[in-house]
Amino acid sequence: MYLLNQKLLGCSVGHKGREVVDMNKYIIAFFLFSFLGWVWESIYCTIRDHKWANRGFLYGPICPIYGFGSILGFFIYDLVKTGHLPSIKWWMIFILGFIISMVLEYPTSWALEKLFNARWWDYSDVPLNINGRTSVPTSIAFGFASILVMRVLIPFSDRGLSYLSDTLSNILALILVSIISIDATLTISALTDFQKRVASIDEGFQNHMADIVNRVYGNQNSYYHKVIQRIAVFKLPERKKRIAKQLRQKQFMELIKDFYKSDVVKQMDEYIQHGTTTTLEHCExxxxxxxLINEKLHLNADEKELIEAAMLHDLYLYDWHVPDPSRKLHGFTHPDIACENAVKYFDISDKEQEAIRSHMWPLTITKIPKSKEAMIICFADKYCALIEAIRLNKRFGLRH
Incomplete structure (x- = not known):
């Protein structure tokens, strides 16, 4: 799933003078600086407005725009440290910070407004602003802040992160990505009224069933009335619960059985995905x-499209653990590769293609899940990856 052990610059590991730049560091740094940005903005806005201001776009205490800026800063820092770039003077850092803040703020503000009809910042009252989305004075401030970040905070963070073991780094990165995936899914669900639509569907079903029961009560004599009352409060005993579980599993196996007849799908069983779980096992x-999510939460997603997209979401057919210069950005590129293979070997719908391409969101920040099926798979993928990485599959409801 993730490029947690791939070397972003093809460098070897290093306490012996050679340095590693791996995706784990960038993921952890993203969260660290997103949190620091949230702390700074919340404190500043609280003091300015004399009331508590939560400046995060998400429910959690993070401002992602600071995280993306820090990733770019870390990348430049690593290039300088490994000799791929010459040393950068303070005034060059200032100019870069000034430009990058404008490049990040304007399109981010525009995208959020188009998607959610809301603005998270507005510089309309600030001199030399551009449509209120960014401004020269604020970008100057970010330029000076960039000097502090590049000269102090990033080197300090880099030294701290170097002490983490590979195992701890893997687990921490997976947990953080899982957290932001859940947070972002809940946030977008709330902003797009997805939860209201789901609640409306469920309420309509419950009202319909209540009408049926009321009609039955009205048409039956007292004997039948008592029988139906017993049925209404009836709770399945353990044996019947086991039967229900077996029926659920049987129905699921009917949905996926044809995939196990495909030679191209069987190839996924040749590669390890997380822990000891193969790519095919992970997809299952x-x-x-x-x-289960779709059934238990009554989301009414298209079951066939949901299961097909889930079974094919990692159909990239190679071992991402093996170092290969052409796969340095596996975490970002493999959804597109899997989708291309799925289209090539299977007749999948546009909705399924979108679900496969967006399953790594928010790592693939521009590919936001746009359907119930895509959102469910995105969450399930993060959950399964985490449980598989810590090798507690059976304890947490996975099949392998």
Whole structure:
């Protein structure tokens, strides 16, 4: 799933003078600086407005725009440290910070407004602003802040992160990505009224069933009335719960059985995905958890499209653990590769293609899940990856 052990610059590990730049560091740094940005903005706006101001776009205490800026800063810092770039003077850092703040703020503000009809910042009252989305004075401030970040905070963070073991770094990165995925899914669901639509569907179903029961009560004599009352409060005993679980699993197996007849799908069983779980097993786990989420929460996603997209979401057919210069950005590129293979070997719908391409969101920041099926798979993928990485599959409801 993630490029947690891939070397972004093809460098070897290093306490012996050679340095590693791996995706784990960038993921952890993203969260660290997103949190620091949230702290700074919340304190500043609280003091300015004399009331508490939560400056995060998400529910959690993070401002992602600071995280993306820090990733770019870390990348430049690593290039300088490894000799790929010459040393950068303070005034060059200032200019870069000034430009990057404008480049990040304007399109981010525009995209958020187009998607959610809201603005998270507005510089309309600030001199030399551009449509209120960015301004020269604020970008100057970010330029000076960039000097502090590049000269102090990033080197300090880099030294601290170098002490983390590979195992701890892997687990921490997975947990952080899972957290922001859940947070972002809940935030976007709330902003787009997705939860209201789901609640409306469920309420309509419950009202319909209540009408049926009321009609039955009205048409039956007292004997039948008592029978129906017993049925209404009836709770399945453990044996019947087991039967229900077996029926659920049988129905799921009917949905995925044809995939195991495909030679190209079988190839996924040749590669390890997380821990000891193969890519094929991981896809089945994601399909199973997606199936349960859809059923338990009554989301009414298209079951066939949901399971097909889940079973094919990692159909990239190579071992991402093996160092290969052409796969340095596996975490970002493999959804497109898997989708291309799925289209090539299977007749999948546009909605399924979108679900496969967006399953790594928010790592692939521009590919936001746009359907119930895509959102379910995105969450299930993060959940399964985390449980598989810590090798507690059976304890947490996975199949392998």
């Amino acid at each position: 786990n994601v399909a199973w958890i997606s199936y």
